[in-house]
Amino acid sequence: MRRRGRIAFALAFIAPAVLLYAGLVLWPLLRAFALSLYHTRGLSTKKEFVGLQNYTDLAKDEIFRTAVTNNLKLLVVVVVAVTVLGLLLAHVTEGKGPVAKVLRSVYLFPHVISIVVVGILWQFLLHPSIGIVTATFDRLGWKDQPTWLGDPSTSLLSVAVAFVWYGIGFYIMLFSAALKGVPGDVFEAAELDGTRGLHRFWTITWPLIWSIRRVVVVHAAIATLNTFALVRLMTNGGPFRASEVTLTYLYEQGFQPNSFYGYATAIAVLNFLLVMGVSSVILAAFRRDPQAVRR
Amino acid sequence: MKALRFGWRGVTVLFVLAFLLGVTGPLAWVLASSLKSATQIATDPWALPTTLQWDNYANAWNGASTNLGRAFFNSLFVALATMVVLIPISAMAAYVLAKYAFPGSKAIYASFLAGMMFPQFLVIVPLYLTMVDLSLADTLPGLILVYIAFSLPFTVFVLTGFFHNLPDELGEAAMLDGCGHAKTFWRVMLPLARPGLVVVTIFNLIGLWNEYNLALVLVNSEERFTLPLALAKLSNTAQYTSDWGAMFAAIVITMGPVLLVYWLLKEKIQEAMLAGAVKG
Numbered sequence: 001m002r003r004r005g006r007i008a009f010a011l012a013f014i015a016p017a018v019l020l021y022a023g024l025v026l027w028p029l030l031r032a033f034a035l036s037l038y039h040t041r042g043l044s045t046k047k048e049f050v051g052l053q054n055y056t057d058l059a060k061d062e063i064f065r066t067a068v069t070n071n072l073k074l075l076v077v078v079v080v081a082v083t084v085l086g087l088l089l090a091h092v093t094e095g096k097g098p099v100a101k102v103l104r105s106v107y108l109f110p111h112v113i114s115i116v117v118v119g120i121l122w123q124f125l126l127h128p129s130i131g132i133v134t135a136t137f138d139r140l141g142w143k144d145q146p147t148w149l150g151d152p153s154t155s156l157l158s159v160a161v162a163f164v165w166y167g168i169g170f171y172i173m174l175f176s177a178a179l180k181g182v183p184g185d186v187f188e189a190a191e192l193d194g195t196r197g198l199h200r201f202w203t204i205t206w207p208l209i210w211s212i213r214r215v216v217v218v219h220a221a222i223a224t225l226n227t228f229a230l231v232r233l234m235t236n237g238g239p240f241r242a243s244e245v246t247l248t249y250l251y252e253q254g255f256q257p258n259s260f261y262g263y264a265t266a267i268a269v270l271n272f273l274l275v276m277g278v279s280s281v282i283l284a285a286f287r288r289d290p291q292a293v294r295r
Numbered sequence: 296m297k298a299l300r301f302g303w304r305g306v307t308v309l310f311v312l313a314f315l316l317g318v319t320g321p322l323a324w325v326l327a328s329s330l331k332s333a334t335q336i337a338t339d340p341w342a343l344p345t346t347l348q349w350d351n352y353a354n355a356w357n358g359a360s361t362n363l364g365r366a367f368f369n370s371l372f373v374a375l376a377t378m379v380v381l382i383p384i385s386a387m388a389a390y391v392l393a394k395y396a397f398p399g400s401k402a403i404y405a406s407f408l409a410g411m412m413f414p415q416f417l418v419i420v421p422l423y424l425t426m427v428d429l430s431l432a433d434t435l436p437g438l439i440l441v442y443i444a445f446s447l448p449f450t451v452f453v454l455t456g457f458f459h460n461l462p463d464e465l466g467e468a469a470m471l472d473g474c475g476h477a478k479t480f481w482r483v484m485l486p487l488a489r490p491g492l493v494v495v496t497i498f499n500l501i502g503l504w505n506e507y508n509l510a511l512v513l514v515n516s517e518e519r520f521t522l523p524l525a526l527a528k529l530s531n532t533a534q535y536t537s538d539w540g541a542m543f544a545a546i547v548i549t550m551g552p553v554l555l556v557y558w559l560l561k562e563k564i565q566e567a568m569l570a571g572a573v574k575g
Binding site for chain 1: 303307308310311312314317318319321322324325336339340341384387388390391400406407410413414416417418419420421422423424425427440443444445447448451475476480501504505507508512523526527530539542543546549550554557558561565568572
């Protein structure tokens with residue numbers, strides 16, 4: 001009977017959220033795809049439609065290629081590290097001892113203190129004169145250690161270490177939620193069959209947590225492909241582009257002295273396509289439920 | 296077999312202790328360094344502070360190079376103003392999406408979900424241009440509006456789940472008692488969704504306190520810097536001026552409130568993080 005009032009109420013209630021979202025998220029999103037087809041220079045000058053030229057230019061852009069390669073290197077290192085370390089540490093947090101208890105309360109610290117703080121913190125941990133990491137290596141007798149962030153051969157690795165330090169807690173949390181989800185009687189049955197330790201892990205735990213494994217790998221892949229603040233604050237892409245990633249290059253093209261908005265947006269679109277491509281590959285590779293095969 | 300197991304146990308314990316040191320060590324080092332003089336920081340990174348340099352905090356808060364105190368209040372203002380608008384409008388939208396099916400409601404929900412998937416940087420250039428068009432670039436109200444819009448997907452998603460789980464009979468009973476649609480929402484449903492509101496509020500507050508990318512692009516004037524921008528600037532100047540003490544104090548000031556809130560509300564924050572992670 002109050003059908004009309006019902007719909008009017010629903011529309012009125014949802015309107016503020018939808019309008020803000022459409023105006024400041026969806027509209028710029030549509031504009032992004034259009035903007036990437038223009039040549040632009042700063043705010044004032046006219047823009048010129050050039051079709052796909054920004055994209056063909058990017059395909060030839062050496063710096064952009066370096067950035068994508070660095071992104072993919074970062075992805076592999078980080079995904080492997082967080083899966084192995086995260087799973088190991090998630091097992092430990094299950095324990096009842098005091099160590100497990102302390103671990104449970106601090107492992108998310110790095111993840112909540114802001115990526116900006118993490119970037120600055122690691123910049124100074126690795127600082128050649130005041131850094132405690134360099135000082136420790138020095139005391140241990142490593143006299144010719146590299147200047148971690150200033151050396152092209154170690155700057156990307158340093159960023160990867162900081163990234164793992166920042167992200168690991170989140171993945172420990174995901175894995176321990178998955179481990180809690182494994183029914184206790186499955187483990188009891190395994191125990192009775194004499195399956196324990198690593199064997200129990202490979203035959204029971206690993207197949208049972210397949211869905212979280214997938215979430216972890218996809219999440220870590222997306223996070224590394226969208227790395228920005230950490231690189232900007234630790235190395236700013238240097239030295240000599242050795243740690244340049246797509247988004248630091250986007251920022252350079254879009255917001256540093258010369259603003260090539262069209263070119264920068266084309267980088268954003270390509271990075272988005274890269275993210276989509278990589279996640280689809282991962283999702284396809286992890287698609288099947290290993291339990292379903294056995295049944 | 297037994298010896299082997301003990302061996303593994305030993306390795307595990309060592310590994311975990313190394314991890315604990317790796318997490319807490321750097322934070323303890325920052326805290327210790329924030330109380331040391333610049334010369335002491337430069338001579339021995341391992342030394343404990345001899346005389347506590349509280350001046351470092353005063354210098355960071357109100358220093359010549361960067362005014363962290365102002366940035367602190369900017370961040371606080373932006374975060375609170377965002378929440379004041381974000382929470383009601385998300386709750387209203389989430390309630391409608393959970394309880395009122397109308398043509399297009401599924402599409403709206405899907406578009407909010409999509410907002411959690413695509414990266415911010417895809418829209419960052421056109422977003423900046425849109426803010427310039429609206430004369431809202433480099434203003435705090437502009438930043439707040441953007442923060443509200445970009446926080447909507449996650450907030451609506453979590454709250455829709457909460458409203459979905461509230462029994463329909465409650466709303467029907469309230470309507471029979473003479474409440475209108477709106478009154479039913481404000482008086483009956485919203486109070487029942489309190490646990491969800493608490494979770495999204497804390498989670499968003501931490502996220503906004505730490506936000507860097509959007510603020511970097513949308514805010515240029517130093518008097519409107521949020522805390523992460525001011526900290527980044529300060530660490531940059533510290534490289535040239537060697538005012539290390541103030542920089543470490545600034546790091547402590549930035550991460551302190553977040554660590555405190557996290558410590559008090561660990562379970563709730565983890566709940567929200569898990570909800571956000573396993574969404575798709």
